[in-house]
Amino acid sequence: MNAPQRQLMQLYLSNLQVKVTASGYNQVWTDWRELDYTPDYNKFYLICDGEGWLKIGDEEYYPRPGQWFIMPEGVKQSFSYTSGPRYTKYWCHFTAKIGQSNLFDLLGVPLHIDTGHAPEPVQLFRELLACRASDALTLPLMTQAAMLKLISYYIEHAAAGMTGVQPAATPGYLQEAISYMDAHYNRNVTVPELAERVHLHPNYFIRVFKRHFGLSPIQYINRKKIEQAKWLLLSTDLPLTGIGEEIGIPDVPYFSKLFKAFTGFSPTAYRIHSRPK
Numbered sequence: 305m306n307a308p309q310r311q312l313m314q315l316y317l318s319n320l321q322v323k324v325t326a327s328g329y330n331q332v333w334t335d336w337r338e339l340d341y342t343p344d345y346n347k348f349y350l351i352c353d354g355e356g357w358l359k360i361g362d363e364e365y366y367p368r369p370g371q372w373f374i375m376p377e378g379v380k381q382s383f384s385y386t387s388g389p390r391y392t393k394y395w396c397h398f399t400a401k402i403g404q405s406n407l408f409d410l411l412g413v414p415l416h417i418d419t420g421h422a423p424e425p426v427q428l429f430r431e432l433l434a435c436r437a438s439d440a441l442t443l444p445l446m447t448q449a450a451m452l453k454l455i456s457y458y459i460e461h462a463a464a465g466m467t468g469v470q471p472a473a474t475p476g477y478l479q480e481a482i483s484y485m486d487a488h489y490n491r492n493v494t495v496p497e498l499a500e501r502v503h504l505h506p507n508y509f510i511r512v513f514k515r516h517f518g519l520s521p522i523q524y525i526n527r528k529k530i531e532q533a534k535w536l537l538l539s540t541d542l543p544l545t546g547i548g549e550e551i552g553i554p555d556v557p558y559f560s561k562l563f564k565a566f567t568g569f570s571p572t573a574y575r576i577h578s579r580p581k
Contacts, residue, residue: 312471312482316402316410317459319518322451327396327432332356336391337384345397346408347375348454350425355388360415367391372425372458373416376408394429398451403518407455410516412470413462428454477502478516481509485521489528490552495521529553530566537575544571 325345350372358365359382360375367373375381377399385391400407419425432450435443463469481498498521499509513521529551536547544556553559563571
């Protein structure tokens with residue numbers, strides 16, 4: 305995975321919104337069978353015991369205990385028990401959106417990983433299931449946090465495997481826009497300028513960019529500016545005027561206001577609290 309691909313995937317993940325619609329741990333029923341349907345949600349199956357059959361797209365699988373499958377939203381799939389012992393599995397149904405796109409349309413991940421019967425996946429699923437019995441005020445946050453841990457584990461271990469993880473093909477005009485913003489974030493890049501470079505109307509460009517990445521072009525540029533400012537605050541002794549000039553915001557009051565909006569700290573407070581003691 306090269307640096308631009310890694311950066312693009314981190315951009316996707318930084319704007320991920322998840323929602324769990326169902327979860328459980330059980331042995332499947334004797335009528336566990338459905339053919340050629342296309343769900344509008346993703347599914348995780350962690351196989352603990354038993355036998356069965358899955359079809360995802362055009363590929364057929366007979367998952368083994370210890371294997372963890374992703375069955376993505378919008379992909380035709382089938383499942384059935386077989387003649388052997390029925391599956392016992394942890395499972396959940398969930399949406400994972402970046403803008404209006406499904407995470408697994410934007411990231412190319414293998415459809416299964418082998419956990420080697422490691423205890424961590426089971427523990428992560430148990431954390432998610434524990435949320436069902438909670439009446440905590442913060443239950444929605446607890447559920448999202450548990451789901452994000454599951455997705456993070458799956459992606460990290462998929463990335464470490466033979467096939468790895470890659471960003472799906474991004475339209476060329478969006479790649480060009482991202483590359484241009486990365487190279488010129490330290491000056492006053494405007495939406496009309498970006499739209500002209502990729503031959504789109506500015507309003508349409510904003511809509512398609514946000515639909516694909518989950519944030520607007522200007523939000524992306526400002527995030528780049530603030531990330532660079534954070535690095536300069538911690539790695540140099542440049543005054544705020546110098547850092548503002550480096551990132552293209554010479555107006556120090558505005559730089560401080562934008563920095564605080566992104567981080568919750570003023571630049572000076574961030575430098576004091578975040579530098580190694």
